[in-house]
Structure formats: C-alpha cells, structure tokens
Amino acid sequence: MKFLEHIQADNILDTTISLFTAFVLGGLIGFERQYRQRTAGLRTNVLVAVGAALFVDIALALDGAAGAVRVIAYVVSGIGFLGAGVIMRQEGNIQGLNTAATLWCSAAVGAAAGADLVIESVLGTAFILAANTLLRPIVHVIDRRPLDDEAEILNVISIICDRQQSKLVMEQLNLALLQYNYPPKDIEVEPFGNLDVQIEATLIATSIEAKDMNIIIDLLNDMPQVRHAYWDKNITV
Structure with missing residues (x-):
C-alpha cells in the first residue's frame, strides 16, 4: 500500500495544474498546426506537452529539482526521434522541419509546466505561436525574392x-x-x-x-x- 504515501491533496492539485496547463498550451500550439494541416497537429502537440509535463512532474515528486533537471535533459534529446518522424523529402524539398521544431518547443512548454513554471510556459507558448504566425509573411517575402548569390x-x-x-x-x-x-x-x-x-x-x-x-x-x-x-x-x- 505504498502508493498511499503519495496521495496528498497538495501534490495532486499541483500535478493537475501542471497537466492542465500543458494540455491547454499544447492545444493552442497544436491548433495552429492543425489549422495549417501540418503532419503533427492538435493531438500530437497536446500529447507531447502533457507527456513532457508528466515526466518532469514525476521526477520532481520523486527526486526534487535534481531529478527534474535530469528528466528534462532526456526529454530534450528524446523528442528528436519524434521530430525526425515528421520530416520528409518530397519533390526536391525538405518538408516538416518547422513542424518538428514546433514539437520540440511543445515539449519545452510541457516541461516548464511540469516543473511548476506556469508563467514561463505561457510566455514560451506566446513566442512559439508568434514564430509560426507573425513571421510567416516575412518568410514568404524573403523566399520569393531572387537570390543574389552566385548559385x-x-x-x-x-x-x-x-x-x-x-x-x-x-x-x-x-x-x-x-x-x-x-x-x-x-x-x-x-x-x-x-x-x-x-x-x-x-x-x-x-x-x-x-x-x-x-x-x-x-x-x-x-x-x-x-x-x-x-x-x-x-x-x-
């Protein structure tokens, strides 16, 4: 009955807030990706954010800040395998790099939420959405200009x-x-x-x-x- 030792109202409330924050913020990031019909959309970004938050929250509860830091390091490297799955080469173009980077950022938002850094996770979400929306017109303008280089x-x-x-x-x-x-x-x-x-x-x-x-x-x-x-x-x- 050792699991009863971990059933504490404060811990449960803290975990609920962390997972809820990761769910909402991951949903905001995923909605933008789903709206643009990208490979990793709403559900994928939510699952990445919630999963990262849960891993960090577990480590924080079992081993404190030191354990959380170690788990965050594994999340940073491990999410790369998931990101590689959405990168494709088609018709001479490399596609999915931005989606893979967004998944990586969703994991960072989730990790921040799991570490009880709610304000930091909200700020991270705002900047991620800004990168995927506000910078798009600038990218299109730059990309459609002819190159001045020799190649x-x-x-x-x-x-x-x-x-x-x-x-x-x-x-x-x-x-x-x-x-x-x-x-x-x-x-x-x-x-x-x-x-x-x-x-x-x-x-x-x-x-x-x-x-x-x-x-x-x-x-x-x-x-x-x-x-x-x-x-x-x-x-x-």
Missing part, C-alpha cells in the same frame, strides 16, 4: 502539350501561376517531336510551397491538350 535555385515547370493548343495551355499556366502568386521569370517553347511542344516556365520565386505547385501541376495534367506536366528544381552557378 541560384530555379523552380521550373515543364509541360509537354499539343502544338496546336500550346497557346491555350500557356494561358492556363499563367492564370494558375498568377492565382498562387508565382510569376514566371521566363517561358520557353521548343518543338517536342512532330506534333508536340515543350513549355518550360522558370519561376521568379526561389522557394515555393510544394502543395501549391502540386495543385498547379494536377490542374495542367487534367487538361486534354497536355501530355505530361511536372516541376523540378535547377541550380545554376
């Missing part, structure tokens, strides 16, 4: 289509790029076989959203005049 990354859309219908295809391409704010830097048309042409559109943007580009490519491939459409990255020096 330049070029996003290129290639289309194989009927030669007689190439004008219609180019009009549809320009409309789609305009809709997603990816103006073309250059468009080249070359013969491809006896009946087709190849259209290559080089975009001004040096960084693009893969989901946007996939929508554009699917739209082009759905056109009966298009034989095949795809996008890729070229690096020029």
Whole structure:
C-alpha cells in the first residue's frame, strides 16, 4: 500500500495544474498546426506537452529539482526521434522541419509546466505561436525574392502539350501561376517531336510551397491538350 504515501491533496492539485496547463498550451500550439494541416497537429502537440509535463512532474515528486533537471535533459534529446518522424523529402524539398521544431518547443512548454513554471510556459507558448504566425509573411517575402548569390535555385515547370493548343495551355499556366502568386521569370517553347511542344516556365520565386505547385501541376495534367506536366528544381552557378 505504498502508493498511499503519495496521495496528498497538495501534490495532486499541483500535478493537475501542471497537466492542465500543458494540455491547454499544447492545444493552442497544436491548433495552429492543425489549422495549417501540418503532419503533427492538435493531438500530437497536446500529447507531447502533457507527456513532457508528466515526466518532469514525476521526477520532481520523486527526486526534487535534481531529478527534474535530469528528466528534462532526456526529454530534450528524446523528442528528436519524434521530430525526425515528421520530416520528409518530397519533390526536391525538405518538408516538416518547422513542424518538428514546433514539437520540440511543445515539449519545452510541457516541461516548464511540469516543473511548476506556469508563467514561463505561457510566455514560451506566446513566442512559439508568434514564430509560426507573425513571421510567416516575412518568410514568404524573403523566399520569393531572387537570390543574389552566385548559385541560384530555379523552380521550373515543364509541360509537354499539343502544338496546336500550346497557346491555350500557356494561358492556363499563367492564370494558375498568377492565382498562387508565382510569376514566371521566363517561358520557353521548343518543338517536342512532330506534333508536340515543350513549355518550360522558370519561376521568379526561389522557394515555393510544394502543395501549391502540386495543385498547379494536377490542374495542367487534367487538361486534354497536355501530355505530361511536372516541376523540378535547377541550380545554376
């Protein structure tokens, strides 16, 4: 019946506050990720925050501050394995880095809540949300400027289509790029076989959203005049 020794009203209340704080703050972080349809959304961030809070709270109850510090160190390193699971390489892009970093920060918020640092966990949540929301417009502006370095990354859309219908295809391409704010830097048309042409559109943007580009490519491939459409990255020096 040793468990009865740990049943104390003060300890239970303290744990409840810590877990509730981690649940709410992890939920706020996860809601922003879920709203943007990221891999690790609402439930994942809540579970990471609550789990970290529970581990730290247990260590604090059993071994005091020294035990909590050791557990926090393990949380910091251990959450990296979970973050690695949401990082993917697709279409030449590395995706999920921001989501993995957000999970890492959710664990930090949970650890702070578990250590009874409620104010610190609230402040941490505010800064995490600010990084994921307020900085997005700045990132988009910077990413869509051409590089001034010697090496330049070029996003290129290639289309194989009927030669007689190439004008219609180019009009549809320009409309789609305009809709997603990816103006073309250059468009080249070359013969491809006896009946087709190849259209290559080089975009001004040096960084693009893969989901946007996939929508554009699917739209082009759905056109009966298009034989095949795809996008890729070229690096020029």
